Amino acid sequence: MTKRLARANITSVMNDERRKQTEQKLIRSGRAEFLEKGYAKANLRDICKAAGVTTGAFYFSFENKEALLAAILEPVIADYQRMCSVFAKREEDDPGTADDNERQMMEYLSAHRTEAIILMEKSAGSRYEGFKSQIDMQMQSAFTSYFSKFMGVSPDAELIRILVSMRL
Template sequence: MCEKKQSTLDRIMAEGKKEFLDKGFKDASLRNIVKSAGVTTGAFYGYFSDKKALFEALVDPAVKGFKEQFIAVHKAFEQLPRDVKMRVAYDDSSPHQKELITYIYDHFDAFKLLISCAEGTAYADFINSLVETEVAATLDFIRDTGCDALISGRASPEMLHILSSAYFAAVFEIVVHDMPKSAADNYIENIRIFFTAGWKSILYL
């Protein structure tokens, strides 16, 4: 791509991000984006079919990267022998949570768009998609380790969904409230301690 075209694209994406962060996807104005970027509507359509396509370009790389890491963590855990799973399920030394939080801060604006501005797009379901993955992994863990949480009635699939939803909602408060990274690290550690205690009481680990 020539320098002029790249510059035009960069301006459109920069002004689009500002407009979406300021007004949210639903209320964002394509006219304002084009005007602020100093380009014509025709120039905009040379890059994006509509504002949904622009929003996707701003958030999709971060979504894909996060989900790839998230799923990779679960797949690696699935491959562990049963006794190892039991031992490391809530291993305090695991680096994975910290890596995911670092990833969020490395792409903070994209996650701000995802968590606070995505209503009206397919990305509004982002957190729920993580919850579904987490619940499926927890059910696999219960089955693979012989845990009796479901049989005994201490847990149910619905309860697992509610607890997982609460966990991810708590995690992404760091984005909602624009927490500095140092404050977020401390907050997330406290969230981990809180939820770990609850899960251990349910799963008897």
């Protein structure tokens, strides 16, 4: 490898590392801004100022404010949906796992408290504002499946709606 090629490779690695650090700063600042003000009222200039970067640097990392929100929420959403799927199947196969499933879900949500609050209460104006309704529909489906399996009949839809609305 020539010296010029080696230097170019090192420069590229350094630039990648700097870009990743900038993205992490923006994610931390964005998380705080979205939690405080909600997505709709969050200001990119304030996010950039708190991160110590220019708005130009922001646009090297993220297309727009919603792309930043996605970087914050998508990993949590993916984990949450995977856990719900695994836990629903596990609980349907063995109802005795319910308490452990709930404990694990509460631990996960506690560890990702900020993201959960942003997602469920502070995402108005973004593509995530309907996520709470999606959760309700998934829970209705899970309750219906569970009741059908263990009671042998389809439960009353109004009962399912009430159970979902009562969840913590």
